[in-house]
Amino acid sequence: MEKLRLLGLRYQESFRRFARAVRAGQVKASTRIQIPISQIPECPDCNCLSGVYPVSTGGTGPERMSWVLKVYSASNLLVLLNDGILRKELRKKLPMSLSQQRLLTWLSVLECVEVFMEMGATKVWGEVGRWLVIALIQLAKAVLRMFLLIWFKAGLQTSPPIVPLDREIQAQSRDGDHSSGSQEQSYVGKRSNRVVRTLQNTPSLHSRHWGAPQQREELGVAPTPLGLQETIAESLHIARPLLHLLSLGLWGQRSWTPWLLSGVVDVTSLSLLSDRKGLTRRERLELRRRTILLLYYLLRSPFYDRFSEAKILFLLQLLADHVPGIGLVTRPLMDYLPNWQKIYFYSWG
Numbered sequence: 001m002e003k004l005r006l007l008g009l010r011y012q013e014s015f016r017r018f019a020r021a022v023r024a025g026q027v028k029a030s031t032r033i034q035i036p037i038s039q040i041p042e043c044p045d046c047n048c049l050s051g052v053y054p055v056s057t058g059g060t061g062p063e064r065m066s067w068v069l070k071v072y073s074a075s076n077l078l079v080l081l082n083d084g085i086l087r088k089e090l091r092k093k094l095p096m097s098l099s100q101q102r103l104l105t106w107l108s109v110l111e112c113v114e115v116f117m118e119m120g121a122t123k124v125w126g127e128v129g130r131w132l133v134i135a136l137i138q139l140a141k142a143v144l145r146m147f148l149l150i151w152f153k154a155g156l157q158t159s160p161p162i163v164p165l166d167r168e169i170q171a172q173s174r175d176g177d178h179s180s181g182s183q184e185q186s187y188v189g190k191r192s193n194r195v196v197r198t199l200q201n202t203p204s205l206h207s208r209h210w211g212a213p214q215q216r217e218e219l220g221v222a223p224t225p226l227g228l229q230e231t232i233a234e235s236l237h238i239a240r241p242l243l244h245l246l247s248l249g250l251w252g253q254r255s256w257t258p259w260l261l262s263g264v265v266d267v268t269s270l271s272l273l274s275d276r277k278g279l280t281r282r283e284r285l286e287l288r289r290r291t292i293l294l295l296y297y298l299l300r301s302p303f304y305d306r307f308s309e310a311k312i313l314f315l316l317q318l319l320a321d322h323v324p325g326i327g328l329v330t331r332p333l334m335d336y337l338p339n340w341q342k343i344y345f346y347s348w349g
Contacts, residue, residue, distance in 0.1 A: 016089050076112035080105070083165045094162070095222065100152045104161045107144045110137055111160065114345045134344050138241040145238045149231065155223025156234060156279070158286040224279050233272030237290070240265045244348060254302055262348075263297055266290070299337075300347050312337070 084105075087094070094101050114137050121133035148154040226234060240262055247258035270290060279287070298308045316334050320327035340346050 012085050016085060077109065079164060080108055080112065080162070083162070086165055096152070096154075100148065100154065103144050103148055103152075107141060107148075107161045110141055110144075114349060115343060118343060118345055130344075135245055137345075138245060142238050142242055146235070149226075149234055149238065153223075153225065155226055156230075156273075156283045156286055157238065158282055159289065163282070221280050221282075224276070224283055226276075229272055230276055233269045236265050236269040236272075240269070241348070256302060259297070259300060259303060263294075266294060270294075296347065299341055301341070304341055309338075 094104075096104075117133055117137065118130060122130040125132075145157050148157065243265060244258050244262040247255075247261050251257045270287070273287060297303060298312075313334055316330040320330040320334075
């Protein structure tokens with residue numbers, strides 16, 4: 001345990017040095033840590049490199065999918081950890097109590113590892129263990145979200161729960177703070193709504209971009225208070241995964257009842273929230289995301305098995321055969337889609 005603690009402290013210190021180098025302009029804020037090719041294992045099925053684009057090499061073996069999910073889950077957890085370290089370094093605290101922040105952190109961790117846990121449970125304990133893990137994760141997520149909604153008045157639940165830091169913007173804002181104090185960074189025209197950067201707040205060359213200045217909400221913006229109707233709508237959205245799992249247990253995976261029940265709950269929740277005015281930008285984006293995700297019902301069983309699968313695969317094959325170059329995208333997608341559809345947290349999560 002002592003070695004792990006020291007390793008964590010060393011990692012935090014190294015990342016803090018990286019953050020200082022970004023602010024000083026010595027390193028680009030968009031720098032990513034790359035995995036050496038020599039460390040990517042080969043697939044035993046086709047003896048090909050796997051880990052970056054597992055489908056593009058033909059097929060999606062379980063070994064390659066497992067490796068990709070490990071890397072994906074670890075990278076998401078690293079982003080969450082690095083953002084926490086960077087917030088401390090920049091002294092940008094989340095606008096909430098420590099208890100609420102811990103709940104959001106646990107919720108974020110669950111969302112990062114849920115797919116990997118589902119596939120791991122399937123490999124170790126079979127289908128029974130898989131559905132048990134799915135139910136436990138969804139129950140834990142629902143309990144955390146209901147605490148946030150009822151106890152902490154967190155408002156509309158967004159995804160991801162904790163907004164990832166935009167490192168480019170943090171570097172620019174830090175540079176702007178040193179050069180311009182507390183003056184406004186941009187001016188919005190009253191008639192045209194055009195955003196124009198002020199001359200006094202032009203960033204330095206290493207952090208300057210030549211596009212139009214973007215208006216971004218600060219982390220300190222409080223969530224919109226929800227009335228009774230909006231609270232019921234958000235509670236329906238939170239309870240929808242549990243209702244779907246319960247209906248699956250009662251009527252089975254081939255029944256239309258779970259699919260219809262889940263769809264009705266989603267549409268009802270969105271319709272109750274659609275009349276709400278005065279939402280923040282992030283909350284409006286969340287409602288838009290939920291509306292777009294209704295298209296996932298075309299890829300969810302039993303609708304996918306009986307109607308969508310043949311038509312989607314036929315369309316992808318048609319595009320691959322008649323549109324030059326598009327096959328590089330559609331053929332791997334045709335191989336990946338059936339595997340994606342079988343993973344619960346991808347299709348229903």
